[in-house]
Amino acid sequence: xxxxxxxxxxxxxxxxxxxxxxxxxxxxxxxxxxxxxxxxxxxxxxxxxxxxxxxxxxxxxxxxxxxxxxxxxxxxxxxxxxxxxxxxxxxxxxxxxxxxxxxxxxxxxxxxxxxxxxxxxxxxxxxxxxxxxxxxxxxxxxxxxxxxxxxxxxxxxxxxxxxxxxxxxxxxxxxxxxxxxxxxxxxxxxxxxxxxxxxxxxxxxxxxxxxxxxxxxxxxxxxxxxxxxxxxxxxxxxxxxxxxxxxxxxxxxxxxxxxxxxxxxxxxxxxxxxxxxxxxxxxxxxxxxxxxxxxxxxxxxxxxxxxxxxxxxxxxxxxxxxxxxxxxxxxxxxxxxxxxxxxxxxxxxxxxxxxxxxxxxxxxxxxxxxxxxxxxxxxxxxxxxxxxxxxxxxxxxxxxxxxxxxxxxxxxxxxxxxx
Amino acid sequence: xxxxxxxxxxxxxxxxxxxxxxxxxxxxxxxxxxxxxxxxxxxxxxxxxxxxxxxxxxxxxxxxxxxxxxxxxxxxxxxxxxxxxxxxxxxxxxxxxxxxxxxxxxxxxxxxxxxxxxxxxxxxxxxxxxxxxxxxxxxxxxxxxxxxxxxxxxxxxxxxxxxxxxxxxxxxxxxxxxxxxxxxxxxxxxxxxxxxxxxxxxxxxxxxxxxxxxxxxxxxxxxxxxxxxxxxxxxxxxxxxxxxxxxxxxxxxxxxxxxxxxxxxxxx
Amino acid sequence: xxxxxxxxxxxxxxxxxxxxxxxxxxxxxxxxxxxxxxxxxxxxxxxxxxxxxxxxxxxxxxxxxxxxxxxxxxxxxxxxxxxxxxxxxxxxxxxxxxxxxxxxxxxxxxxxxxxxxxxxxxxxxxxxxxxxxxxxxxxxxxxxxxxxxxxxxxxxxxxxxxxxxxxxxxxxxxxxxxxxxxxxxxxxx
Numbered sequence: 001x002x003x004x005x006x007x008x009x010x011x012x013x014x015x016x017x018x019x020x021x022x023x024x025x026x027x028x029x030x031x032x033x034x035x036x037x038x039x040x041x042x043x044x045x046x047x048x049x050x051x052x053x054x055x056x057x058x059x060x061x062x063x064x065x066x067x068x069x070x071x072x073x074x075x076x077x078x079x080x081x082x083x084x085x086x087x088x089x090x091x092x093x094x095x096x097x098x099x100x101x102x103x104x105x106x107x108x109x110x111x112x113x114x115x116x117x118x119x120x121x122x123x124x125x126x127x128x129x130x131x132x133x134x135x136x137x138x139x140x141x142x143x144x145x146x147x148x149x150x151x152x153x154x155x156x157x158x159x160x161x162x163x164x165x166x167x168x169x170x171x172x173x174x175x176x177x178x179x180x181x182x183x184x185x186x187x188x189x190x191x192x193x194x195x196x197x198x199x200x201x202x203x204x205x206x207x208x209x210x211x212x213x214x215x216x217x218x219x220x221x222x223x224x225x226x227x228x229x230x231x232x233x234x235x236x237x238x239x240x241x242x243x244x245x246x247x248x249x250x251x252x253x254x255x256x257x258x259x260x261x262x263x264x265x266x267x268x269x270x271x272x273x274x275x276x277x278x279x280x281x282x283x284x285x286x287x288x289x290x291x292x293x294x295x296x297x298x299x300x301x302x303x304x305x306x307x308x309x310x311x312x313x314x315x316x317x318x319x320x321x322x323x324x325x326x327x328x329x330x331x332x333x334x335x336x337x338x339x340x341x342x343x344x345x346x347x348x349x350x351x352x353x354x355x356x357x358x359x360x361x362x363x364x365x366x367x368x369x370x371x372x373x374x375x376x377x378x379x380x381x382x383x384x385x386x387x388x389x390x391x392x393x394x395x396x397x398x399x400x401x402x403x404x405x406x407x408x409x410x411x412x413x414x415x416x417x418x419x
Numbered sequence: 420x421x422x423x424x425x426x427x428x429x430x431x432x433x434x435x436x437x438x439x440x441x442x443x444x445x446x447x448x449x450x451x452x453x454x455x456x457x458x459x460x461x462x463x464x465x466x467x468x469x470x471x472x473x474x475x476x477x478x479x480x481x482x483x484x485x486x487x488x489x490x491x492x493x494x495x496x497x498x499x500x501x502x503x504x505x506x507x508x509x510x511x512x513x514x515x516x517x518x519x520x521x522x523x524x525x526x527x528x529x530x531x532x533x534x535x536x537x538x539x540x541x542x543x544x545x546x547x548x549x550x551x552x553x554x555x556x557x558x559x560x561x562x563x564x565x566x567x568x569x570x571x572x573x574x575x576x577x578x579x580x581x582x583x584x585x586x587x588x589x590x591x592x593x594x595x596x597x598x599x600x601x602x603x604x605x606x607x608x609x610x611x612x613x614x615x616x617x618x619x620x621x622x623x624x625x626x627x628x629x630x631x632x633x634x635x636x637x638x639x640x641x642x643x644x645x646x647x648x649x650x651x652x653x654x655x656x657x658x659x660x661x662x663x664x665x666x667x668x669x670x671x672x673x674x675x676x677x678x679x680x681x682x683x684x685x686x687x
Numbered sequence: 688x689x690x691x692x693x694x695x696x697x698x699x700x701x702x703x704x705x706x707x708x709x710x711x712x713x714x715x716x717x718x719x720x721x722x723x724x725x726x727x728x729x730x731x732x733x734x735x736x737x738x739x740x741x742x743x744x745x746x747x748x749x750x751x752x753x754x755x756x757x758x759x760x761x762x763x764x765x766x767x768x769x770x771x772x773x774x775x776x777x778x779x780x781x782x783x784x785x786x787x788x789x790x791x792x793x794x795x796x797x798x799x800x801x802x803x804x805x806x807x808x809x810x811x812x813x814x815x816x817x818x819x820x821x822x823x824x825x826x827x828x829x830x831x832x833x834x835x836x837x838x839x840x841x842x843x844x845x846x847x848x849x850x851x852x853x854x855x856x857x858x859x860x861x862x863x864x865x866x867x868x869x870x871x872x873x874x875x876x
Contacts, residue, residue, distance in 0.1 A: 018598075
């Protein structure tokens with residue numbers, strides 16, 4: 001039985017007969033979106049672990065688990081998308097060095113390994129203490145996670161700290177490669193005037209930071225609410241400032257790309273214009289640019305530059321972050337789907353609506369997008385999402401990375417579970 | 420022999436019926452019809468290739484030439500192609516575009532069903548008098564620097580030593596990156612096979628010494644195929660004489676082996 | 688130094704390093720085991736992939752094959768102006784007719800009232816799209832009325848499909864008209 005791989009609602013002008021199909025659907029929108037969140041959340045953690053932005057301490061560990069939860073799900077949309085998912089391992093067997101896509105498997109694995117290692121070294125004291133406090137299967141489980149070592153000596157912890165520093169430092173270029181290279185998958189396609197720009201990897205990377213930071217902010221606020229804690233105001237303010245900065249640069253580059261194309265007005269601009277003022281008008285100009293860029297940028301600027309009351313901050317901060325998340329999603333949509341709506345005939349465009357129940361339909365996409373939340377819940381059952389209850393209060397003095405005193409307090413509430 | 424007798428009788432019977440019609444005056448006027456002069460060219464075979472010979476021969480450099488000034492838009496190449504590969508409906512290994520240019524220099528292009536049904540009727544939606552019309556058949560460009568091969572993550576699409584860009588249907592992931600990368604939109608993901616598919620210039624026919632199916636089907640020899648290392652071949656002659664000849668989208672840098680005789684600037 | 692730890696300071700790092708090394712080695716070995724035989728020897732593709740493509744079934748057998756078994760059609764077809772017309776565009780791919788040297792099925796023929804559209808795909812003039820010197824083009828109705836023939840005549844009532852001018856020429860000889868003017872005349876519409 002033929003599976004619906006692609007569908008196009010209708011076409012305008014002359015479209016090459018094979019261009020009527022939109023082969024990269026919602027799954028390929030989700031894939032750079034999810035990997036972007038991974039890379040961005042990792043950057044948040046590295047801001048603390050490498051650049052010592054102390055106020056981000058409350059979310060430094062959480063953002064790693066947050067990244068891991070999304071990383072676990074990042075390959076899923078690709079597998080759903082592939083015509084022959086059973087052959088996916090060929091990516092590891094015979095990677096074609098000239099293909100921008102071939103490295104994904106290896107990059108992905110290496111990055112996953114790095115993330116897991118960093119999480120291990122940060123959480124090792126917790127694992128050891130939880131093992132010692134537990135009995136039976138639970139004890140065995142934490143024992144395996146702690147690779148059978150119980151050594152929490154000052155010497156061992158100092159070594160762990162150094163390793164975390166190295167891993168976090170290594171992770172920055174790797175996160176950039178992981179995501180910049182996703183941008184190059186599109187940016188390297190010369191046949192597509194919307195994609196073919198050297199700015200594409202940069203825009204992808206920066207907007208990945210936007211979505212990652214925004215995702216961490218939203219999750220931090222929501223989870224704090226759910227567990228009855230007060231989110232750390234200083235931490236949120238810092239995160240919002242970084243969000244604002246990354247968002248501003250991203251938006252500037254996005255506009256620069258369009259402006260340069262319009263100004264140079266090559267034959268490609270004719271095609272791009274018919275796309276941006278055709279099938280993409282609403283999702284690009286109305287939603288991505290106006291509603292979900294200009295408004296959150298204004299909000300973030302206001303929150304970053306003005307002293308605002310706690311109530312206003314509580315409402316506007318998560319709102320701006322949610323809008324930033326949606327902007328990045330729209331940007332992915334407009335790039336991935338938008339690029340396929342222009343025919344290489346240069347004379348026509350396709351209109352596309354994802355079905356609800358297609359293989360790359362809305363329903364399955366929503367499930368995949370919610371899956372990291374479930375994974376995060378599972379991770380929260382195993383590891384504490386926050387450093388500890390006592391220190392995540394407003395205005396708490398930021399301390400260095402894990403030390404024995406915090407380990408002790410972890411020990412005290414090690415029975416506590418997330419949610 | 421009996422069969423031959425039977426056919427001969429049948430033809431004779433046809434002739435007798437026809438003579439009756441002529442004598443009855445039904446078809447009298449037809450006698451004023453005038454025949455074209457000149458012999459009809461007989462198709463040339465590809466020399467040196469037959470079943471059993473190694474299909475990969477680096478000493479050959481095959482080229483495809485399409486004569487835009489000759490194509491009559493009958494679409495039988497598309498029919499032959501669909502029959503040869505049992506191409507699923509709505510997907511095209513080759514197609515024929517119709518270009519109509521009106522006296523305001525507007526270019527109107529269409530290719531309903533990829534030209535499978537031919538172009539027996541005129542376009543009725545053109546507001547100005549038509550100044551010029553022509554047909555452009557499209558197929559794989561067999562690039563010397565193929566984007567599809569460049570981007571295939573697993574080496575499932577590849578270029579053979581004698582210049583054919585082919586797909587390994589056993590190894591293709593169906594990721595459709597090659598579909599995105601091809602500047603000529605000749606690729607698609609088969610709805611049944613769920614792997615990438617495209618025109619192969621009938622590599623399998625060539626291995627049997629047969630010309631590509633579309634070349635065989637073209638009644639006016641607008642599609643020409645041959646070996647550029649064979650100086651006697653028509654494609655060699657066409658490409659080395661001062662003809663108006665070009666490739667599609669040369670700015671892409673893919674260096675197609677598919678050439679168009681009489682290519683017009685309107686063609687993309 | 689706290690003496691109460693059972694494990695050494697570096698145990699977890701050593702174990703992790705060994706695990707990573709083990710996974711890497713296993714991965715490399717697994718890759719070697721699963722790699723298609725001879726991969727990369729003739730380029731970055733599976734050797735034999737081009738042979739798979741070369742072994743695809745030929746479905747259109749080409750005119751020579753058809754005419755080898757149909758000698759009279761051969762005589763008619765090759766002598767007429769339709770010599771370059773492929774048998775299989777009207778009759779369908781030969782593989783449906785002959786397989787392994789045996790008759791596999793009857794081929795469809797196009798005749799009578801369905802033949803018009805088939806002829807007009809090449810000869811139709813109504814679209815005014817073709818180079819005038821490439822092919823004889825007619826408007827079906829003008830052609831019929833111009834030759835004072837009944838308007839519902841089918842093409843194959845006057846034109847043998849394999850040798851379109853055969854009967855016309857014979858009829859012309861029958862009534863004693865010249866075969867055709869010297870050097871021909873530009874086709875008129």
